[in-house]
Every structure is written in structure tokens, then in C-alpha cells.
Amino acid sequence: MNTRLVAARVLSRVLQDGQSLTVALDNAFLTIDSVKERAFIQALCYGVCRQFHRLDFILTQLLDKPLKDTDVKALALVGLYQLKFMRVKPHAAVSETVLAARKKPWAKSLINAVLRTYLREQEELEHKADKFPVAALSHPDWLIKQIEQDWPEQALKILLANNQQPPMVLRVNLSKTSREDYLQLLTEQDIAAQTVSFCPSAIMLDKPVPVDLLPGFADGSVSVQDTAAQLAAGLLDVQPGHRVLDVCAAPGGKTAHILESQPQLKELVAVDIDESRMQRVGENLQRLKLQAKLVVGDATNPQNWWDGKPFDRILLDAPCSALGVIRRHPDIKLLRRAEDIGQLQALQKTIMQAVWPLLAPGGLMVYATCSILKQENEQQVKAFLAEHSNAVELSIDADWGTSGACGRQILTGESAMDGFYYALISKQ
Structure with a gap:
């Protein structure tokens, strides 16, 4: 299975069909059992959506004319995201992404050329993207303007925060256990976390973990909630x-x-x-x-x-x-x-x-x-x-x-x- 191809198809459902990323991923995962493959596909899809407007701007600079095939465009974005934002070796990112287009020979050569040109001209392309707010902030123009209108002083901070991965926060079921006791259970499992001072039920994890590794999750001692x-x-x-x-x-x-x-x-x-x-x-x-x-x-x-x-x-x-x-x-x-x-x-x-x-x-x-x-x-x-x-x-x-x-x-x-x-x- 080529995980890049799966990610591109998921993204195509979002870009072309207007399907939510959650639904598109859930459908894709019906036939994928590997936890590692699921995690990689999810990282690609979330990352491309987060950085879409920047990646799309850069892709446009690398093309002679607009790319009408949504599946191929999604695959090109997946390739660019790996090269810019992931710790995937460049040669692996290029070769595996090109391989994902093997059923469309014209797309293979196009994606290969796009990704290799990006690697050669990365600094110049990124510098150019930084000059345009839509690309620099990776938000649509209407949304940037709306946030700037409502929150002129805080707008930049909000827009940058939108592009960050959120923390994983737990809600302790205080009818079953105290927050302090649950924090101790996390410590015993080597899960680093801290309490939130103004919310008596909240514990913020230093790093996300699968819910099945949370002590007491199955029996209702804790839930995931911001x-x-x-x-x-x-x-x-x-x-x-x-x-x-x-x-x-x-x-x-x-x-x-x-x-x-x-x-x-x-x-x-x-x-x-x-x-x-x-x-x-x-x-x-x-x-x-x-x-x-x-x-x-x-x-x-x-x-x-x-x-x-x-x-x-x-x-x-x-x-x-x-x-x-x-x-x-x-x-x-x-x-x-x-x-x-x-x-x-x-x-x-x-x-x-x-x-x-x-x-x-x-x-x-x-x-x-x-x-x-x-x-x-x-x-x-x-x-x-x-x-x-x-x-x-x-x-x-x-x-x-x-x-x-x-x-x-x-x-x-x-x-x-x-x-x-x-x-x-x-x-x-």
C-alpha cells in the first residue's frame, strides 16, 4: 500500500467533494489496520490542510498552468508538505510520491519535476510565499480579513495559533476519582501532564497519547476534551x-x-x-x-x-x-x-x-x-x-x-x- 496515495485520495475528497477530513479519513481507515500507516496518513492529511494555502501558492509557482486533476494536485501537495514540514528524507519523499502516481505516466513526470524543482529553489519560493498574507499565514483571504476586523490587535496571534497542533487535554470524571489521584496514575504510566489552574477537571498532557493507553479510560474515569x-x-x-x-x-x-x-x-x-x-x-x-x-x-x-x-x-x-x-x-x-x-x-x-x-x-x-x-x-x-x-x-x-x-x-x-x-x- 502506498500511504501517500491514500492521503492524496483523502485530501481529494475534501478539496473536490467538500467532505470533512474526519469523515474522509474514517472511510479510508476502514481497510487499513496498521497503526503506523494510519498515523502517517493522518499526519499528511492534517498537515496539508493546515498548510494548504502556503503549499498551494508554492505549487502554483512551480506549474506552467493550473492543475485540473484534483487527485494529482493533492499528491503534489502531499509531496511538498513532506519536503517542507516532515522529517522524511527528501529522496524518499520524492520517490514514494512519484511512485504513487504510477497509474498516470504524465503525472509521474510532472510530480517528479515539481518536487525536484522545489528542492533546488526552496529558499526563493519560501521567501516569495512569505510576502503574500494568504500564503504566509495559510488562511483564506476572507478569513484573515474577518479576524483582523474583529480582533485587530490579536489577529496575528490567532492566525498563527490556528496553524499549530493543539494539546491533548483530559477531563477527569470527578464523580469517580480526584484530579490529583488521576495525575498520579499518569505519572506511574510515565505520561507527563499538568493541571489547569482555572478548570478543576482538566489535565493537559505534554504529548498526545492513544486513548487506550490512558489509565481508566475504558471504565469512564477520564475523557478527552479541550x-x-x-x-x-x-x-x-x-x-x-x-x-x-x-x-x-x-x-x-x-x-x-x-x-x-x-x-x-x-x-x-x-x-x-x-x-x-x-x-x-x-x-x-x-x-x-x-x-x-x-x-x-x-x-x-x-x-x-x-x-x-x-x-x-x-x-x-x-x-x-x-x-x-x-x-x-x-x-x-x-x-x-x-x-x-x-x-x-x-x-x-x-x-x-x-x-x-x-x-x-x-x-x-x-x-x-x-x-x-x-x-x-x-x-x-x-x-x-x-x-x-x-x-x-x-x-x-x-x-x-x-x-x-x-x-x-x-x-x-x-x-x-x-x-x-x-x-x-x-x-x-
Whole structure:
């Protein structure tokens, strides 16, 4: 098996078909058992997506005319990525990448010429790429401008953070064990890690490890979840006897954390429109030995699934651009479009208005996104408050993020976290 060819085909599914990298990789891995081969393919695919705009710029400089064959283009990008960013010997990177094109003789000679020319002219090509923001920062032009508009002082830091590999963070199940005891278990397994001061359940690993090497993972002592996402359960402040609604709940990390943090809930109802993603919620809860009422339903139309009983707490983890988690899903830079933002903003507004009547007076709604754009976050909440006289924002006093016009924003890379936004809204 030529792993470069597999990687190129996965990337082609993303570039040509608009498939998410996660789905494309999962499909490719159905026929690959080798852990080593999977890891190499994944490293190539994530790396090319992360550095796509830079690699694409350089490839354009090396071609006489645009390359219309997406599979061959993906293979050329795979070759360039190895030469620039991986510790693969140049001769091996070139020969194996060229070999992957053996069914297309014209492509073999083209890729061979492209990669060898790059090696000869690498310094000049890289210097040229640094002069163009899209290539230098490896982001689409619309996204660079949007981030610079919202965060002029922090934009460069955000854009650079987006191109970094994120840390692996664990959420300790505090209903089963203490964070200190679990940290000791990691030490005994020679897994270096540190606690996160402002999040009582979070442990950050020095290096990622396979989950099956984590002590107690199989029996629910720990889960993988970024620190920023772990803050939701604490903000929700669930109490014994509360009835809780988790809207847009899949894949269920926050659902599980709420249940771990308060075992004496009256009920937790988790709703998501995607049946396959809701299956993942069920699988996660099963591993953790937790129970919730799982509903496949449309959050914009609660009358089709709501039983009429009000909720004390609502977590609305709203559908969003996901621009705060580009580190984890670099294909977002290839798949997200500028016109998506307005559509998502409209959907967020519709869902907020639809679930607000389900909240009991005196209840609390946490509005959350994994976006860094103000129009999805503070502007969205500000507009909602203006339209609902019985909605009052509660300030978030915290050692993380930045207070804005409404709510609190975490920018990508702050305290090593994903980009996230939270707002607390009380019902009078």
C-alpha cells in the first residue's frame, strides 16, 4: 500500500467533494489496520490542510498552468508538505510520491519535476510565499480579513495559533476519582501532564497519547476534551433535582460532563438533529455509565419533541462557524465560506428564540459557540437581550478569556485553549 496515495485520495475528497477530513479519513481507515500507516496518513492529511494555502501558492509557482486533476494536485501537495514540514528524507519523499502516481505516466513526470524543482529553489519560493498574507499565514483571504476586523490587535496571534497542533487535554470524571489521584496514575504510566489552574477537571498532557493507553479510560474515569469546552458545566451551575436541556448536544462531551458534575439531576434531555451523531452521544454515555434522555429532534422546532415541562438549565452549544477549533479541524479553512456566517447567525438566532420558552422563570441558559467571530457571539447575545425583556445577562467573573460587550470570549491559543465563547442569560 502506498500511504501517500491514500492521503492524496483523502485530501481529494475534501478539496473536490467538500467532505470533512474526519469523515474522509474514517472511510479510508476502514481497510487499513496498521497503526503506523494510519498515523502517517493522518499526519499528511492534517498537515496539508493546515498548510494548504502556503503549499498551494508554492505549487502554483512551480506549474506552467493550473492543475485540473484534483487527485494529482493533492499528491503534489502531499509531496511538498513532506519536503517542507516532515522529517522524511527528501529522496524518499520524492520517490514514494512519484511512485504513487504510477497509474498516470504524465503525472509521474510532472510530480517528479515539481518536487525536484522545489528542492533546488526552496529558499526563493519560501521567501516569495512569505510576502503574500494568504500564503504566509495559510488562511483564506476572507478569513484573515474577518479576524483582523474583529480582533485587530490579536489577529496575528490567532492566525498563527490556528496553524499549530493543539494539546491533548483530559477531563477527569470527578464523580469517580480526584484530579490529583488521576495525575498520579499518569505519572506511574510515565505520561507527563499538568493541571489547569482555572478548570478543576482538566489535565493537559505534554504529548498526545492513544486513548487506550490512558489509565481508566475504558471504565469512564477520564475523557478527552479541550479545557475551553470543559468550562461549560461549571457555568451551568446545575443543582440536585434540576431538569437540564442540552441543545445541539452531539457528540456529547458536555452532556457527560454535566452528568458527572451533578449525579442527582432530576433529568437531562440531550437533543441533536443528526441521528448518527446522536449515536455517538449514546456510546460516550455508555462508556461513562451515565444516563440521559436522548432525542433526535430539530432545535428550531421544540414542539415536536418537548413534553411541556420547563427546564431549570439550558445549555445551547449553538451551531457555528467552528473557527475557534481550526487547530483540531484544519479542513475548516478549506470548507468554510464567508457566506456561511450569515446563515449560521440566522440559525443561532432561531434556535435561541425557539428554546427560550422552555426555560423556567429563574432558570439559566448558557449560550456557547466554538467561534471567535463577534457576530456569532457577543452581537448575537446583545440582539437577543434587546428583543427579550425577561432575559438578563449575568456577568462571568473568571480567570480565563476576555469580557466583551456581552459574555466572555476565549481566543484560540489563550492558555492553550481552543477559541470559545460563553454567555450566561437568566430568565426573570
